[in-house]
Amino acid sequence: MNSSIKNNPLDVLIIGMGFSGICSAIKLIQNGITNIQIYEKSNGIGGTWHDNIYPGAACDVPSHLYCYSFEPNPNWSRRYAKQAEIKSYLEGCVEKYDILKYTKFSSKVVSIIFQEQSSTWKVIFEDGNETYTNHVIHAGGGIHKPNIPKFLDLNKFNGDIMHTATWDNKVKLEDKSVGIIGSAASAIQVIPEVAKIAKDLKVFQRTPNYIIPRGDRAYTANEKKRFYKYPWLLKLLRWFLYMRLELITFPVIKKNSFSGKRAAKSIVKYMKSSIKNNVLRDFFEPNYSLGCKRILLSDYLFQAINRTNVTVVTDEIRSFDRNGIITSNSTNHNIDVVIMATGFDIEGHMHSIDVRGLNNISLSELWEDSAKAYKGSCISGFPNFYMVTGPNTGAGTISLVHIIEQEVNFIVRLIMKAGKNSTIEVKDESLRKYNNLIQQKLKNTVWASGCSSWYLDKNGNNITLYPEHGRSFKKQLSNINMDDFILKTKNSTFK
Numbered sequence: 001m002n003s004s005i006k007n008n009p010l011d012v013l014i015i016g017m018g019f020s021g022i023c024s025a026i027k028l029i030q031n032g033i034t035n036i037q038i039y040e041k042s043n044g045i046g047g048t049w050h051d052n053i054y055p056g057a058a059c060d061v062p063s064h065l066y067c068y069s070f071e072p073n074p075n076w077s078r079r080y081a082k083q084a085e086i087k088s089y090l091e092g093c094v095e096k097y098d099i100l101k102y103t104k105f106s107s108k109v110v111s112i113i114f115q116e117q118s119s120t121w122k123v124i125f126e127d128g129n130e131t132y133t134n135h136v137i138h139a140g141g142g143i144h145k146p147n148i149p150k151f152l153d154l155n156k157f158n159g160d161i162m163h164t165a166t167w168d169n170k171v172k173l174e175d176k177s178v179g180i181i182g183s184a185a186s187a188i189q190v191i192p193e194v195a196k197i198a199k200d201l202k203v204f205q206r207t208p209n210y211i212i213p214r215g216d217r218a219y220t221a222n223e224k225k226r227f228y229k230y231p232w233l234l235k236l237l238r239w240f241l242y243m244r245l246e247l248i249t250f251p252v253i254k255k256n257s258f259s260g261k262r263a264a265k266s267i268v269k270y271m272k273s274s275i276k277n278n279v280l281r282d283f284f285e286p287n288y289s290l291g292c293k294r295i296l297l298s299d300y301l302f303q304a305i306n307r308t309n310v311t312v313v314t315d316e317i318r319s320f321d322r323n324g325i326i327t328s329n330s331t332n333h334n335i336d337v338v339i340m341a342t343g344f345d346i347e348g349h350m351h352s353i354d355v356r357g358l359n360n361i362s363l364s365e366l367w368e369d370s371a372k373a374y375k376g377s378c379i380s381g382f383p384n385f386y387m388v389t390g391p392n393t394g395a396g397t398i399s400l401v402h403i404i405e406q407e408v409n410f411i412v413r414l415i416m417k418a419g420k421n422s423t424i425e426v427k428d429e430s431l432r433k434y435n436n437l438i439q440q441k442l443k444n445t446v447w448a449s450g451c452s453s454w455y456l457d458k459n460g461n462n463i464t465l466y467p468e469h470g471r472s473f474k475k476q477l478s479n480i481n482m483d484d485f486i487l488k489t490k491n492s493t494f495k
Helices: 003-007 019-030 083-096 185-197 221-229 231-253 258-274 278-283 301-305 400-418 428-442 470-477
Strands: 010-015 036-039 109-115 120-125 130-138 160-163 177-181 200-204 310-313 317-321 324-327 332-334 337-340 354-356 385-387 422-426 485-489
Touching: 010 019, 019 036, 019 083, 019 400, 130 400, 177 185, 177 324, 185 200, 185 301, 200 324, 221 231, 231 258, 231 470, 301 310, 385 400, 400 422, 400 470, 400 485, 422 428
Parallel strands: 010 036, 010 130, 109 354, 130 385, 160 337, 177 200, 177 337, 200 310
Antiparallel strands: 109 120, 120 130, 317 324, 324 332, 422 485
16 A cells, blocks of 8 residues: 555545536535545446446436536436436536546445544455545445345246346347336336337236326427527426426325325326226236335336237246246246346445444444434444435435435535544434434325335335425535534544
């Protein structure tokens, strides 16, 4: 280890090159903090939108809301942008704000250890290299670690297996028998695309979801010209999209809400009218409250399910054999390619890096029962360490980019208060008080109405979502109450 690295640490080290990492770099540079470095485990820009290249990958948030407020894009091609266009948008932001020079790709962080003597963080990479930094911003997203169910005898299958998050374009689907396991957000995007080219497609689905029309369409050339010529029009559209989610969608998440029950009836009616198979009509009706699981958007799922080459298998998967899948009714389903549309390990992502704070305490050990953070970002015992999309920052009804911007602005202000010569750490009492308040408010939401979802950890605690609307989130992060923090001057440095 070069001693100069210890003696001259970075001001800020950022983990991840998606929306959170790029936003963090932009805001740090705009505030005069340029001794920074971004480390990205993959070989490209975009985070989730770099990794997820499966057919049909797109955003469920309107394009003009799924971008930075300070960097609107008049040239979105569609109401709901697809993966390649979102990745291109982020690449454009990196170029415009000249961030690439601060970035190192194919650099996976495996360990972050607080050095109490110097009050700096030692960061260790997968290749064994090390560096030091005063502050760490963990800007890794929650949907990057694939969830692979532990199916019996999965290793016996002789065909191709891939998860939507690790899509392999070399695997040919044309004229193949394909099985898709899963029924949530990625599944309903990939199913219509695979159905077009596969010889036959079997969708293995156990849980029905509330699915509403996306209402996607291309923007016309004239619309894009107007957005470019009149920036105020773009701001007005963004405000309209934001307030529609705040005033119409947000009330649905309240437990036993009238608007939620009314919307559920309307959605079920739409779904049943869209399905030709009478047996499937009843199967696709959820038996839980609207919003308890993620509400899904699709314009093409039911069209795909109605195709003659598509079968929905509702029996539970019992095991695999060399030729395919065996279900609970002892039916053998011969399949050439298995696609796992089984989502992500949200809880596991928070433990994907070994983080050790004061007294060498491990974040995984601290969060063994449940993940907790102050305003989704700060953790007691981990000075100068921040998460952008930590516990309970999930956007239940609003754009995650809105959440990210508020968190980054909050984090940058904390970093500026501490500077190079101090550490800032949230008080344990303040963290507990905040978390108790969040968990109490979550009890009054539909997410606590009894269904099983990826929002919940192994103990049934909702560690994923924020229980209030976007305006509330922005307000709570707009000010820093220093009574909630411990600000300490560093006592020593490396010699």
